[in-house]
Amino acid sequence: MISGLRPKLDLLSPALVDRIIDEAFSILERTGVFFENPEARALFRDAGQEADDKTQRVRLGSRLVERCLATAPAMIELYDRAGETSFRVGGDEVHFDPGSSGTRILDHATQRERKPVTADLVSIARLTEALAHLHFQSTALVPSDVPGEIADDYRLYLALLFSAKPIVTGTFRIAGFEPMRDMLAAVRGGAEGLRAKPLAIFDACPSPPLRWSHLTSQSLIDCARAGIPSELISMGMTGATSPATIGGTLVQHVVENLAGLCLAQIARPGAPIIFGGSPSSFDMRQGTCPMGAMETMMIDCAYAQLGKRLRLPTHAYMALSDAKTNDAQAGFETGIGAVLAALAGINVISGPGMLDYESTISLEKMVIDDELCALAYRLISGIVPREELLAEHLFEGFGPETDFLKSAHTRKWYRVEHLLPIVVDRDPYDAWEAKGGRSIADRAADRVKDLLAKNPPPLPNPALAGELLKIMEADARANGISVLPNLPAF
Amino acid sequence: MNADLFAAMAQAVVDGDATAAADLARSALDSRIPPAEALDKGFVPGIRTVGELWESGDYFLPELIASAEAMKAAATVLRPALEADGASSSSAGTVVIGTVDGDIHDIGKNLVSAMLTANGFKVIDLGADVKLPAFLEAAERAGADLICLSALLTTTMLGQKRLIELLVERGLRGRFKVLVGGAPTSRRWAEEIGADGYGESAPAAVRAALGLMGKVTS
Numbered sequence: 137m138i139s140g141l142r143p144k145l146d147l148l149s150p151a152l153v154d155r156i157i158d159e160a161f162s163i164l165e166r167t168g169v170f171f172e173n174p175e176a177r178a179l180f181r182d183a184g185q186e187a188d189d190k191t192q193r194v195r196l197g198s199r200l201v202e203r204c205l206a207t208a209p210a211m212i213e214l215y216d217r218a219g220e221t222s223f224r225v226g227g228d229e230v231h232f233d234p235g236s237s238g239t240r241i242l243d244h245a246t247q248r249e250r251k252p253v254t255a256d257l258v259s260i261a262r263l264t265e266a267l268a269h270l271h272f273q274s275t276a277l278v279p280s281d282v283p284g285e286i287a288d289d290y291r292l293y294l295a296l297l298f299s300a301k302p303i304v305t306g307t308f309r310i311a312g313f314e315p316m317r318d319m320l321a322a323v324r325g326g327a328e329g330l331r332a333k334p335l336a337i338f339d340a341c342p343s344p345p346l347r348w349s350h351l352t353s354q355s356l357i358d359c360a361r362a363g364i365p366s367e368l369i370s371m372g373m374t375g376a377t378s379p380a381t382i383g384g385t386l387v388q389h390v391v392e393n394l395a396g397l398c399l400a401q402i403a404r405p406g407a408p409i410i411f412g413g414s415p416s417s418f419d420m421r422q423g424t425c426p427m428g429a430m431e432t433m434m435i436d437c438a439y440a441q442l443g444k445r446l447r448l449p450t451h452a453y454m455a456l457s458d459a460k461t462n463d464a465q466a467g468f469e470t471g472i473g474a475v476l477a478a479l480a481g482i483n484v485i486s487g488p489g490m491l492d493y494e495s496t497i498s499l500e501k502m503v504i505d506d507e508l509c510a511l512a513y514r515l516i517s518g519i520v521p522r523e524e525l526l527a528e529h530l531f532e533g534f535g536p537e538t539d540f541l542k543s544a545h546t547r548k549w550y551r552v553e554h555l556l557p558i559v560v561d562r563d564p565y566d567a568w569e570a571k572g573g574r575s576i577a578d579r580a581a582d583r584v585k586d587l588l589a590k591n592p593p594p595l596p597n598p599a600l601a602g603e604l605l606k607i608m609e610a611d612a613r614a615n616g617i618s619v620l621p622n623l624p625a626f
Numbered sequence: 627m628n629a630d631l632f633a634a635m636a637q638a639v640v641d642g643d644a645t646a647a648a649d650l651a652r653s654a655l656d657s658r659i660p661p662a663e664a665l666d667k668g669f670v671p672g673i674r675t676v677g678e679l680w681e682s683g684d685y686f687l688p689e690l691i692a693s694a695e696a697m698k699a700a701a702t703v704l705r706p707a708l709e710a711d712g713a714s715s716s717s718a719g720t721v722v723i724g725t726v727d728g729d730i731h732d733i734g735k736n737l738v739s740a741m742l743t744a745n746g747f748k749v750i751d752l753g754a755d756v757k758l759p760a761f762l763e764a765a766e767r768a769g770a771d772l773i774c775l776s777a778l779l780t781t782t783m784l785g786q787k788r789l790i791e792l793l794v795e796r797g798l799r800g801r802f803k804v805l806v807g808g809a810p811t812s813r814r815w816a817e818e819i820g821a822d823g824y825g826e827s828a829p830a831a832v833r834a835a836l837g838l839m840g841k842v843t844s
Contacts, residue, residue: 349730421683423687423733423809495810
């Protein structure tokens with residue numbers, strides 16, 4: 137088997153990895169973590185841990201943490217809607233998905249952000265389906281045309297209808313879990329089918345520092361019992377909600393993730409957990425959380441290294457930008473993030489398409505970023521010796537007329553070795569000018585239209601679509617909502 | 627003699643040294659310096675310098691919060707004497723502040739709260755995750771001039787809108803000015819929900835608050 141070196145990024149020395157994990161274990165045992173959820177505290181008490189109902193503080197002994205780490209799987213297999221294609225989440229596998237839970241969309245025509253509606257979510261799902269380097273879809277935006285009470289399951293409903301890719305999603309309320317689980321189970325023909333072939337990852341965010349809220353604890357417990365993978369999204373902001381030093385923030389990150397992992401393992405040993413997060417360098421001028429800051433990306437890559445050391449699948453919010461339009465900053469922050477995340481071997485990378493501190497999705501940016509993801513995949517596929525001899529045989533009969541453009545060797549290998557960009561500009565100046573001297577965002581807008589026109593959505597069969605609608609309508613009615621927005625017809 | 631003490635007070639605020647600020651406030655009382663004079667000539671020039679250092683880009687949030695805390699420490703020492711002097715009328719106004727229901731984030735709110743205190747407001751800080759009726763009850767009880775609402779999450783910023791609706795429903799809209807802020811908010815949002823003011827940073831929130839109280843600042 138001919139193979140190349142997989143380029144790899146490690147930011148922490150083995151000794152520093154040990155120190156961070158040791159301090160985290162010590163904090164879990166001595167300081168503990170707040171769990172607001174009474175059922176979570178009861179579960180910890182049943183597992184022999186100190187859990188105080190008055191202070192909500194739970195102390196987790198090292199033996200328990202070790203035991204929970206031992207039952208958490210190192211590899212998770214996600215399946216698409218048909219249950220046919222599987223994606224391995226673990227090891228150094230890399231999968232990109234659009235950044236999730238934004239609240240605005242960048243309108244290309246006006247170049248202004250606006251509130252998203254159902255049709256925007258449909259476009260995002262369809263576009264994700266058409267973009268080859270986004271392996272998963274995400275419930276990327278919170279729609280403004282349905283009441284907040286049903287925003288969580290309504291997003292999942294649209295995602296399940298308009299794309300067949302696995303989904304990164306999550307609940308906004310405790311009651312949101314049941315209809316969401318029911319929809320996923322409906323796709324699989326039942327709860328056991330869903331457990332055997334997970335279709336969605338649910339994000340659960342602790343509140344820094346060291347607190348798991350009522351809602352997110354419940355999500356961990358419910359997902360663990362249903363066999364739905366939970367992605368733990370610790371998000372310390374350096375110097376604000378976590379220590380100012382990167383090393384200090386990493387310790388807190390491990391503490392929060394391990395506390396969540398333990399809850400899930402106690403609720404159901406073997407529960408699939410992804411060691412993830414959305415921490416950031418905190419901007420001491422604006423009070424913002426720049427996802428494109430180099431320090432943010434360093435924290436991400438470093439905690440992924442820690443997650444790997446703990447033998448867990450990993451996730452990060454990378455390959456996104458804080459820019460407000462598809463400008464140079466959008467490109468360089470996203471590009472650096474995509475490349476670093478791929479080099480760090482992060483399994484689920486949420487970010488493509490996203491701008492403005494995880495708040496805004498741009499369809500054009502999704503297209504540009506898909507190309508960036510391709511470039512990152514190219515990098516980690518490495519330099520491979522393709523044939524027994526690298527070049528010697530190509531110089532047999534070498535003479536002044538030798539060129540490689542005509543050679544069969546070139547035709548055999550150039551597409552394998554080299555990416556052929558679609559929206560990236562490689563025109564000579566005159567050709568670029570003749571086409572109107574347009575920006576990458578303008579070219580991406582054309583491609584958005586083209587992809588949406590040429591790729592009809594892979595709608596589920598009518599029986600399944602009807603079942604999903606029934607679950608959605610029942611939850612809407614339970615929340616006093618009688619009418620759902622109309623869906624575009626296909 | 628007093629000039630040195632006043633300079634030290636200003637410096638303690640600029641340095642963000644709460645212990646020194648409280649000590650200096652106590653020395654002023656011991657030396658029978660009128661508390662209002664200690665505030666006006668000592669501590670307030672300090673916080674003004676801090677504002678300038680922020681505007682010029684030399685100070686960042688950690689310095690800002692430390693200076694505001696130093697100011698608060700001095701004010702806490704001086705307050706009983708100020709009230710005994712009947713100088714409470716010199717308060718810039720009374721503010722009820724908190725992060726709205728469902729939102730536990732309070733860094734920005736704490737900063738605004740500290741800066742308002744530092745600028746002479748009487749601040750009733752209700753903390754984070756505050757139920758909307760609690761804002762009204764506290765504001766009515768304290769006879770507040772302003773209600774300041776913070777929100778970090780786009781899902782909770784709607785609480786700011788609901789509070790204004792609640793004020794209208796209860797016929798209290800004219801009684802209190804409402805100032806909103808927080809990461810997802812904007813001037814446009816403030817206008818959309820009919821708030822009286824908006825601050826994109828803690829110093830801007832203080833400027834807006836002073837403006838609403840009819841105290842024009844440069």
